[in-house]
Amino acid sequence: MYRYDGYDSKMLEERVRQFRGQTQRYLDGSLSDSEFLPLRLQNGLYVQRLAPMLRIAIPYGMLNATQLRKLAFISSHYDKGYGHFTTRQNIQFNWPALEDVPELLKHLAEVEMHAIQTSGNCIRNTTTDQFAGVAANELEDSRPYCEIIRQWSTFHPEFAYLPRKFKIAVCGTEEDQAATQVHDIGIYLKRNDSGEIGFQILAGGGLGRTPVIGQVVFEYVDKCDLLSALEAILRVYNREGRRDNRYKARIKILVRETGLEAFKAKVFAEWDKLHGGALTLTDSEIARCKGYFQDPAYENCGDAPHELTDALARDVMFASWHSNNVSPHKRPGYAAVTVSFKKTGYAPGDVSEEQLRLLADLAERYSFGEVRITHNQNVVLADVPQTRLFELYSSLAAGALEADNLNSLNDIICCPGGDFCALANAKSIPIAEAIQRKFDDRGLLADIGEVSLNISGCMNACGHHHVGNIGILGVDKKGAEFYQVSLGGSSKRQAALGKILGPSFAQEEIPEVIANVIAVYRDQKTPGESFLETVQRTGLDPFKARVYSKD
C-alpha cells in the first residue's frame, strides 16, 4: 500500500497543527459556530445527536495492521470501544469529545492516517472496488490512480468550498463493487480501440434526494490526462453549480439543468486550457504510484490444496462460509476472504476494539498485514493462501466474525440511522436486525441466493437504498417513523435505481413485507434466476399484489 514520504508527513503534521489552532480559537470564542463549521467538517467532525462524530479517512479502503491497532486504541481511549465502517470505506467514531479531537488526529498522523475531507463541501475520500489488484477479471489495478487522485484532491486550494460534497470512485473490475455510476464522478479503466488502457469518465451520478445514474462525459482519456479531465469538470462545477439551494447543489442537478451536451461543451472548453499542461501525469509518477501496489511475495502453489478440500468435506459450516465469503483470486492457490460484519444482533458495519485487534492479527497471520474496508461495510483479507482458509475461518468466531451471510439478504447495508444521526428521520439499525432475525437460517438464505438489501434512515441515502435490490427508506409521517420499500435497484455495471413499491409501512410490518417480497420471488423465479433478474422480468405488479393484499 501507499507509504508517506517527507512531503506527505509534513503536510499532515501541518494539518494537525492547523486544526489544533482552529479548535482552540473556536473554544475561546474567537471563531463562530458558522465559521468553525466547514473547518471541522473538512476534518471529519460532525456534531451529532448524542456527541460529536468523527469520520476517519481510509483511502480507497486500505488499512494495515498497525493502523488497525491504532484505530483500536482510539476506540478505547476516545470512544466507547467501537467504531462504524461506512459506505465510503471509512470508519467513524460516535463519542469523541470535540476538545480531544486535535490530539486524536495527532495519534492518527503517527500511522499516516487522518480525517481530512471526510465531510464538508469538498472532494471526499476516493473509493474503489475492494478486490482491486486481486480480482481475476480486472483490466488494471485501480489503486494507483486512486492514490494519484487522493493527492490531487487533498488540500486542492480551488475546490475546498464547492457548492456541495463531491465523491469520486474508480473501478477497474468487470463486476464493479464500487457503485461507480452513482458517484459525482465515476471512473472506469477502459481499453480503447488501439488496445491502450485509459479512462472513461462519468459525471452527475449520485443518490440522496434525487438519485441519478452518471452519464459519460469523457468516453476515453489517456492515463496522463486523468487529472486535467477531473480538474476541468470540477472547475465547471465550482463555477456553475447551484449555491442557492443545498438540495439542488450536487453536480447531478447542474448536469441535468444544463443538459448533458451543453455541460460537456463547458467541460471540454475548460479542458482545452488544461490539457497538456502541468497536471499531465508523467510516466514516472504513474510508475511510482504503481510501485506501492505491487503483488506481495506470493508463494507458488496450486488451487484447491488438500488442506482446503479436506476441511470442506468434513465441515459443512466451513463449506457454507467458503461458498459465500471467499472470492476467486488472480493468483493460483490464493483467495480473497470477506469477513462479514453483518452477524445477526450486531449493528451492520459496527466494529469493536477487540475485533479491530483481531483483524490486525489475522491480517498479519494470513494476508500480508493488510485489509480492505468494503463499501458494503465488510472487511476483506485479499491475499489468503487457500491452505490456510480453514485456519483463518476457525479464528473468526473469537470475534463473532464467522457469519457466512455475504451477499445474502442478511448482508444488509445500513446507515447509523435515528439511533445516532442527527439528520435521520427514522431508525435503521433495528429494522436491519428485525429482518436478519426473520431470515436467520442458513438454508433459507442459501436458497434465496444473492440479494442486496440497503437501508437508509433518511433521504440523504447513506445506506444507498436506491441501488439495493431491495431498498428501505425511513420517512417521517407526522412525527411517526414509516418505511418505504423499493425493488430493482443495483449499483453494479448495469446500475439501476429501484422503483417504489407503494405506500410506506410501519416499523413492525417490515419483516413480514420483506418475507412476502421474497415469497413472490420464490414463486416467480425461473431456474437460476436471481432476485434482481426476476424483478426486472416481472416488474413490480406481482410483488405489489402480494404485499398489499388485504388477506
Place this chain on the structure above:
Amino acid sequence: MAILIRTHGNAPEVEKDHWAMLQAGAGAEVFPALRGKHVLLPLGLYLHEEDEARSQLAGVGVWLDSHEQAEVLAERLERLPIIAINFPVFSDGRGYTLARALRELGFAGEIRAQGDVLRDQLCFMQRCGFDSFALRKDQDTEDCLAAFEDFSASYTTTTQQPQPLFRRRS
C-alpha cells in the same frame, strides 16, 4: 484609511489601502465626488463607463462579484492595476476559480479578496492567485499574517508553484 495584507512574492505584509470601493448599482454620476481617488468599480459600471472613469479618477480598478466571470475582462487586463473579487460569504468558493482564471488569462496585477475574508481561507486564496486581502473588520491581523504559513507545500499546482508535487518529487 483601512489596512490590508499584501503578499509581495510570498511574504505577507500589512499595508494601507489606497483604493476606495464603489458599491454595485452606483453610476457615473458619483465620479466627480471621487475625483483624484483610486476607485474599484463594480463590473457593470466599469464595462460601460471606463473612459469616463479614467478621465475623472486618479486610478481605475474593478471588482467582480462571485457569480461574475473573469473572461469579460480578457481584453482589458493590461489596463487594470487591480481586480478585486468579492466573497459575499466565506463559504462561497467561486472566487477561487475566478482568481485562477484571471491568472491563467495572464493577469499580472493585484488580485484582492474582499468581503467575508477570514483567517482560515487565506492560505488557499493565496495559492489560487490572490495577493491582497482586505480582511473582514473583526479579524486579528497578526494572526492572519501567520495563516500564510499553515502549509509548506501543496500536492497540486498553485500560482506560486505551477509544477505539481509529482513533477518535483525525487
